[in-house]
Structure formats: structure tokens, C-alpha cells
Amino acid sequence: MRRLILALSAGLMIAAVAPAGAQTVGFAEAIKMLSASCGKDIETYCKSATLANNGITQCLEQNQSKVSQKCNADRIVVISLIQERLAAQAAAPKECERDARQYCKGVAPGAGHLLRCLLKAEPSVSKKCNTAIDLAGYR
Amino acid sequence: MMKKTFLAAVSAAFILVPATGALAQTKLTRNEIINSLQGAQTEVNISADELQKAAIENIEKYPGANAPQSLPLADKLASLRQFNLEITFAFDSARIKPESYETVGLIADALHTPYLQGQTFFIVGHTDAKGPREYNLELSRKRAEAVREALVTTFRVPGQYLFAVGLGEEQLRDPSNPDAAVNRRVQLINIGYK
Numbered sequence: 001m002r003r004l005i006l007a008l009s010a011g012l013m014i015a016a017v018a019p020a021g022a023q024t025v026g027f028a029e030a031i032k033m034l035s036a037s038c039g040k041d042i043e044t045y046c047k048s049a050t051l052a053n054n055g056i057t058q059c060l061e062q063n064q065s066k067v068s069q070k071c072n073a074d075r076i077v078v079i080s081l082i083q084e085r086l087a088a089q090a091a092a093p094k095e096c097e098r099d100a101r102q103y104c105k106g107v108a109p110g111a112g113h114l115l116r117c118l119l120k121a122e123p124s125v126s127k128k129c130n131t132a133i134d135l136a137g138y139r
Numbered sequence: 140m141m142k143k144t145f146l147a148a149v150s151a152a153f154i155l156v157p158a159t160g161a162l163a164q165t166k167l168t169r170n171e172i173i174n175s176l177q178g179a180q181t182e183v184n185i186s187a188d189e190l191q192k193a194a195i196e197n198i199e200k201y202p203g204a205n206a207p208q209s210l211p212l213a214d215k216l217a218s219l220r221q222f223n224l225e226i227t228f229a230f231d232s233a234r235i236k237p238e239s240y241e242t243v244g245l246i247a248d249a250l251h252t253p254y255l256q257g258q259t260f261f262i263v264g265h266t267d268a269k270g271p272r273e274y275n276l277e278l279s280r281k282r283a284e285a286v287r288e289a290l291v292t293t294f295r296v297p298g299q300y301l302f303a304v305g306l307g308e309e310q311l312r313d314p315s316n317p318d319a320a321v322n323r324r325v326q327l328i329n330i331g332y333k
Contacts, residue, residue: 026169027251027294028244035237042237051235051243052288086295089251110332111177112254138252 024088030081037074041067088135095132099125172249175222182331187302194309198272206309220329233281247294259300259330262287268308268317280305
């Protein structure tokens with residue numbers, strides 16, 4: 001329940017400029033919400049839909065008059081949670097560019113070397129970059 | 140099991156700092172997947188088409204109820220960074236069941252980290268030895284493709300790094316128990332950097 005409230009509030013905070021305490025959840029966490037809230041409806045109304053191409057969420061939308069209230073609320077939250085995490089991950093390298101240059105000189109990019117360095121340098125790394133790492137789920 | 144332990148030992152040098160508030164120990168975590176897959180060195184010279192073809196040829200060359208021997212590429216594959224996952228599909232179908240959405244999401248979580256970004260992965264589907272080999276091969280190929288599609292579309296993992304292959308029952312995990320559930324799996328194999 002607490003997670004749901006968190007998820008809902010995270011959903012409401014879209015487009016807000018990273019307010020203090022904002023957080024995103026991982027893809028597994030997000031999609032788990034879909035199976036938990038909509039699993040029964042999926043097996044009833046979306047027997048031929050697949051997880052690919054948003055087939056499941058589209059099917060649930062088409063059947064919104066029949067699926068449970070909770071599923072109707074959560075299917076929308078799930079989509080925004082996935083989008084938020086994707087956006088956070090896309091933003092992280094830029095948000096940490098300066099810190100990487102300052103604290104990870106000579107570290108070869110790729111294979112997570114820069115991230116490892118930034119995680120190690122956490123106490124010195126800027127708040128902006130540390131927040132970006134948190135939001136990207138990279139910690 | 141033996142292989143997993145071995146891989147875990149090899150990856151010791153690369154082990155991640157565990158995430159705070161990690162999930163329960165018994166549950167599969169993103170970091171387990173990362174730890175098993177990361178650390179690929181140079182690119183491996185093997186294509187998904189080549190592997191798919193080898194499995195089909197194995198059936199043509201050695202027909203019969205069960206494959207008499209493993210694929211010629213088996214040793215090469217066994218030496219690569221890899222992870223086995225259990226994903227539940229609807230009976231005789233490539234439709235992923237809701238109970239396995241989370242597992243697919245965990246793969247997405249792992250592949251989206253800088254530790255694994257930019258590396259190429261095979262998503263390999265396997266069945267047990269029940270039923271005809273050709274049928275199993277095709278079903279496992281469709282299932283591997285379904286996992287790939289879900290990762291690429293719903294979770295936006297870049298598609299150019301993911302290749303689906305179906306090996307049916309040609310590469311059993313436990314050849315002494317060909318019908319055992321342990322043989323039904325989706326295997327992620329890190330092919331390295333392009």
C-alpha cells in the first residue's frame with residue numbers, strides 16, 4: 001500500500017523539476033505492479049495480447065469499462081513509472097559530466113567504469129550528480 | 140550449478156556494491172544478473188544466425204527423439220558470461236504470463252545499467268525434451284523472440300544489441316534428466332562489444 005502511494009505520488013510529480021525526495025522505481029518494480037493489479041484482468045480480457053509493443057496496456061485500456069478499478073488506476077501509473085526511469089537514465093550521464101571530469105580523470109568510459117568511480121567518490125560528487133544516479137537507479 | 144559457481148568466482152573482481160534495501164536474499168535481483176553477465180572481454184566471433192542454424196542442422200544430421208550429442212558450439216558458448224532465467228509462458232505459446240513480467244523487468248533493469256550497456260546479448264530459449272525436436276526448437280525461438288520484443292518495446296532496451304535464438308531441446312541443461320523442468324529456461328549470453 002505504501003509503495004502504491006509512493007508510486008502514485010511519483011506519477012503526479014512528472015515534469016516537476018526533480019523535487020527533493022523525488023524518486024523513480026526500477027522496471028521490474030513498475031511492471032510487477034501491472035501483474036499485481038491487473039494480472040486477473042489480463043488473463044480474462046487480454047488472453048491474446050503480449051507484453052511487446054505495449055500490447056497489454058493497450059488491451060487493458062480498450063477494456064477499461066470491464067477491468068477492475070485498481071487496474072485502471074495502476075495501468076496508467078505503470079506507464080509513467082517506466083517513462084520516468086527511462087528519462088532519469090537518459091539524463092544521468094549529462095548531469096554527472098562535470099563530476100566525471102573532475103573526479104574520474106583517466107577512467108576509461110564503458111563497462112560501468114565511470115559509474116563505479118562516481119559511486120566511490122560519492123562524498124565529493126555534486127548533489128546534482130548523486131541525485132541523478134539515485135533517480136537512474138544506478139546505485 | 141557448477142558453472143554458476145565458477146562464474147561467480149570469476150566475477151568476484153567485478154562485484155557491485157549491493158544496493159541498499161535490496162530485495163530478500165532468495166529472490167532474484169538485478170545485481171545477480173549484472174554480476175553474472177558483466178566482465179565480457181573482446182567480442183566473440185559467433186552470430187545468432189550461425190547458432191540458430193547449428194541447432195537446425197543438429198536435428199537434420201542426427202534425427203531421433205532426442206539429440207544424441209550437444210551442439211558443436213556448446214563449448215564456446217559455455218565459456219561466455221551468462222545467466223539462466225525462468226520465465227513462464229502460456230501453454231504451447233510464446234505469451235509471457237503476468238507472473239513473469241517482473242523477471243523480464245529485472246532483465247531490463249540490468250541491461251539498462253552502464254555495466255552492461257553497449258554489449259551484445261543473445262536471448263536463448265530452451266525447452267525440455269518432451270515432444271518433437273523441430274516443434275520445440277520453433278517454440279523456444281518464438282519465446283526468445285517474445286522476451287526480446289518485450290525488452291525492446293515496453294522497456295526500450297536498444298534492439299541492435301539483442302538477438303533471439305531458439306535451441307529447443309538441443310542444448311539441455313541436465314542431459315541425464317531430459318524432461319526435467321530445469322531444462323526449460325531462457326538464457327542470456329554476453330557476446331561482448333561490437
